[in-house]
Amino acid sequence: MDDAIRLGLIGSGGQGQYLSEAAKITGQVELVACADLRPEAAQATAAMLGYREWYGNAAEMLDEAEIDAVIVATSHDQLQPAAMDAVRAGKHALVEKPMALTAAAGQALVDAARAADVRLMAGYTLRFLPERREMRRLLDAGAVGEITHITAGQLIGRMGGWLGERAKGGGPLYYVGSHALDFVLWMAGSPAERVFAEVTWAEDADVELDVSATIRFADGFVAQLITSQRMGGRYGWCDVIGSAGRLRAVWESPQVYVESQALPEYRLPTRIEVPPTAHHPAFPADASARLAGFKYVRSWGAEITEFVSAIREGRAPSIPGEDAVAVLRVIDAIFASAESGCAVDV
Ligand SMILES: NC(=O)c1ccc[n+]([C@@H]2O[C@H](COP(=O)([O-])OP(=O)(O)OC[C@H]3O[C@@H](n4cnc5c(N)ncnc54)[C@H](O)[C@@H]3O)[C@@H](O)[C@H]2O)c1
Incomplete structure (x- = not known):
């Protein structure tokens, strides 16, 4: 996995764990670091999924961890501020829906991602x-x-x-x-x-x-x-x-x-x-103990694959931040x- 995208996770709750596991089965990312306001959640996620480092504070992770991109999967009020910190730190971001609480906040994130020249994708799995x-x-x-x-x-x-x-x-x-x-x-x-x-x-x-x-x-x-x-x-x-x-x-x-x-x-x-x-793409769904047979694993895998492809190809993802603003x-x-x-x- 020499060209694997080095991934960080902000928000190590239910969806953050599912997306990490789906990311893992794509074979295209390296799980480097995860963070959560609740350090015990970050620690448990690292132990369960194989993130090498865990942090009780996302800002610290953005400062210290060697990552190219983040998944942001916090409560809705924290999605935009956490993603804003990430894109300003030069990280590509896959942000769970609804990405922000207002169109103005969403647009500010789109503008910040554009200024930092990083890819911003919204997690509309459907x-x-x-x-x-x-x-x-x-x-x-x-x-x-x-x-x-x-x-x-x-x-x-x-x-x-x-x-x-x-x-x-x-x-x-x-x-x-x-x-x-x-x-x-x-x-x-x-x-x-x-x-x-x-x-x-x-x-x-x-x-x-x-x-x-x-x-x-x-x-x-x-x-x-x-x-x-x-x-x-x-x-x-x-x-x-x-x-x-x-x-x-x-x-x-x-x-x-x-x-x-x-x-x-x-x-x-x-x-x-x-x-x-x-x-x-046909992912080996049985490679994942928790998600095996879970119908969304392939869809989340496809979502991550699209995010990674957009990063590698330097193009907008198929669900850009602008769509979340709409x-x-x-x-x-x-x-x-x-x-x-x-x-x-x-
Ligand atoms: N696309 C889908 O299919 C799908 C399914 C379920 C949930 N979601 C989305 O995923 C997101 C998370 O939902 P969930 O069910 O995992 O919630 P959750 O409560 O299980 O997890 C959220 C985690 O984020 C942490 N957190 C909150 N603010 C933070 C911050 N500033 N920095 C670091 N960590 C922080 C919380 O401590 C918690 O552990 C939401 O946007 C939700 O809508 C998407």
């Missing part, structure tokens, strides 16, 4: 799920013709810990709604222009329970988005409907539904089974619309 990539392929092949409607959602059960605190960036809109929103923007391929939103707030916490938003796009169609923490389980979907047909993916199923007047093979409603290795602009507008009771320009 785009790497095989069935979602297949949906994108069919969209590009003209399956729906001109888009007329998009509906999407991402729903989970009640959220605890820091995810229940507004100051930490808790609530379903930042946590899972951002994923659905990024996917909608990726499908739409047109800038969001105006938002109207209804938000129901929790009585026992200062975060939202439900968000229902209508988003008008520059190309003239409208998307409807729902996110909630009131479901007794987890569910997510995206429908793209157009002048020639429709596409649907349902989280977490490996199928895509398609009906298309433009593609003769899909004139009748068809369910496509998408193999887990479709659209991805999501944050809509999130800003959703909260502003809920507060004013009016439609808000994005």
